[in-house]
Amino acid sequence: MTTSQEELLPGTRRALLHRIAVAQAEGRAPSLVAAVVRDGRTVWHGARTSVDGHGPDGQVQYRIGSITKTFTAVLVLRLRDEGVLDLGDPLERHLPGTGVGTATIAELLAHSGGLAAESPAPWWERTPGSLRPELADVLGRQPLLHPVGRRHHYSNPGYTLLGALVEKVRGAPWEDVLRREVLEPLELERTSTRPSAPHAGGWAVHPWADVMLAEPAEDLGLMAPAGQLWSTTGDLARFAVFLAEGDDRVLGVESVREMRAPAAPSEAADVVDGAAYGLGLQIQHRDGRLLVGHSGSLPGFLANLTLSVEDDVAAVVLANCTSGPLLAGVGADLVRIVAETEPRIPEPWRPLPEADASVLELAGQWYWGTHAFALRLTADGGVSLGPVSGQGRRSRFRANGDGTWTGLEGYYAGELLKAVRRPDGTVSHLDLGSFVFTRSPYDEEADVPGGVDPEGWRGIG
Structure with missing residues (x-):
């Protein structure tokens, strides 16, 4: 993807830099890197502070946490498009013996399968995946907390099951299937399940002092489809273009549009906040625009990808801290800045070539x-x-x-x-x-169900 700083006006570029600078300083992030995409390519890249002694560019890897779920959802939608399964199929039909097989594939994608949010102790994000060698270890003794299909309840184990489904149907590890079917076709060469230099280290920042503590970078094992990936602003910018336009080598435009549509019952708080969930994508109404994408976090890292299809603008923001800057807000602001200061130029009106x-x-x-x-x-x-x-x-x-x-x-x-x-x-x-x-209100010459009063329209007299 071509990067061109000249694509945006100087005032826009300064507003974008100011926004990430405030986020990095106030959020006390060791480093923060961002990119903006428009017209199918990266048009701005910004970074604050350094990684390994130099400013992070579009090729420096950060851990992206739950943005991994969107990649896993793409793999599942590919199986559907090939006719291997239907999203309405119960999980049991394709992955028997889990104990939660009445949940449909669509419900797992939309986090409405009733599963718990997390795997049983110990804290899976900070411990080796080898501690959970079987699906039963991921699901625990009480995997279902809610009736299946009744409410949206975010579930990391649910995406572990979807990764296991991909492995079962494809007959290959999730990592291999992801690389072959998504990463290589989309040329996401700096997206991987393990870090590859140059990459940022993960840090926890003390809440009451400006000191840091190194965070572990664990291999998540079976939980990998929920949050394992490392990536860069460059690769995620390409992925954002794919989520907007589709790519027939991976998923067509209709399927990515389906991913972006709400697919889960909303909680009352979500309705107030204008939030919903599609098939592997978070959906939010903010600043009068519809935003889709996903956030991610693992110890030492925060990540966000935000896309406005209508404005044709996307933003990627990555930071190497456990908590601090609220990247979903930063991503939404980067989209807003570009969309409002340099609104999309509409295509010229042209008459139809023909009309039936x-x-x-x-x-x-x-x-x-x-x-x-x-x-x-x-x-x-x-x-x-x-x-x-x-x-x-x-x-x-x-x-x-x-x-x-x-x-x-x-x-x-x-x-x-x-x-x-x-x-x-x-x-x-x-x-x-x-x-x-009908061409006129209750046209008496049309076949209106229930008929039309023969006395016609009249006043009160």
Whole structure:
């Protein structure tokens, strides 16, 4: 990926540097490194203090903790796309004998499988994985704390199970499958399960004094699919582009879009904070924009990847301290700074190369009851339907090639839209999942369920 500092205006670059400088100083991080991605490439890189005597660049490795989960989720989605499994399958169908096999694969991906957040003692992040040689050691005697599928409860053991699933189906270690199917195709050459020089050391900073304590860097064993990886801002910048655009060598655009969609029931606190969880990705509404990505932490390290697809801006922030700077906030601020100071230039408007006359006649205003909607043709050959003004249900629709369309988002996702024609070929109404849309409110000439009062519209007299 090409790095070009000239891509951003000087004022923007200074604002980005100021933000990470404040984070490093106030968070007392031994080092902090960040990158911003736009238009599919890194456009800014910044670092504060040093690693091994020099300023960390885009090739210095840091441990990325739970961002590893997103990589594991990609491997699982690949199995689904190949038809090897379905996300609705219970785990037991593909990985029998765990004792928690009633949870579906999708529920494990979305942390709604009811599993405990952590593995039983001793603290798995600071002890060798050899202490947990079997899945039973990871899950413990009471692996389920909640009814399966009822609530979102973040679970590291859940991603251990997903890693074991990948190994069982592929017949190879998780690490090997990850390297072959994700890291090599995406050219993530500095992402690995063990550190490779140059890399940062992990530190704990004393809460009441400016002194540090070295943290252990344990091999997590079976817990590796939940948090083992080391990576760089350069590699994670490439990975952010993949999460926005997809890559047919790994996962297509529709599958990464599915990863970015909410997939778990939200807790009340999450609703207040605007947070949700997809398939291996955290989702948050912040500063009026939708952000997806993942944070990570292990003793000695903090990491964050934040992406705004609509703004086409992503940020990666890494630090080598156990606690201190709140990197999710830093990442969101880096995205905001670029999105607001240098907003995305829209593509030029161009007329469609052609328009099907039978579709073009459907364009315009329609009514669902008394609610006014507008149907528009889209550049990709589909249509969109949404309120003429104000808030309400809206969606884009994909053409099915037979005169019908399938909803892509929101309330109408997966629902079928079709034009119902009279015997003479004229359009009577639109049918959207049994809802009738007519050219005028309760059109008496259309087939409105329940009929239309023959006395018509009237006042009170």
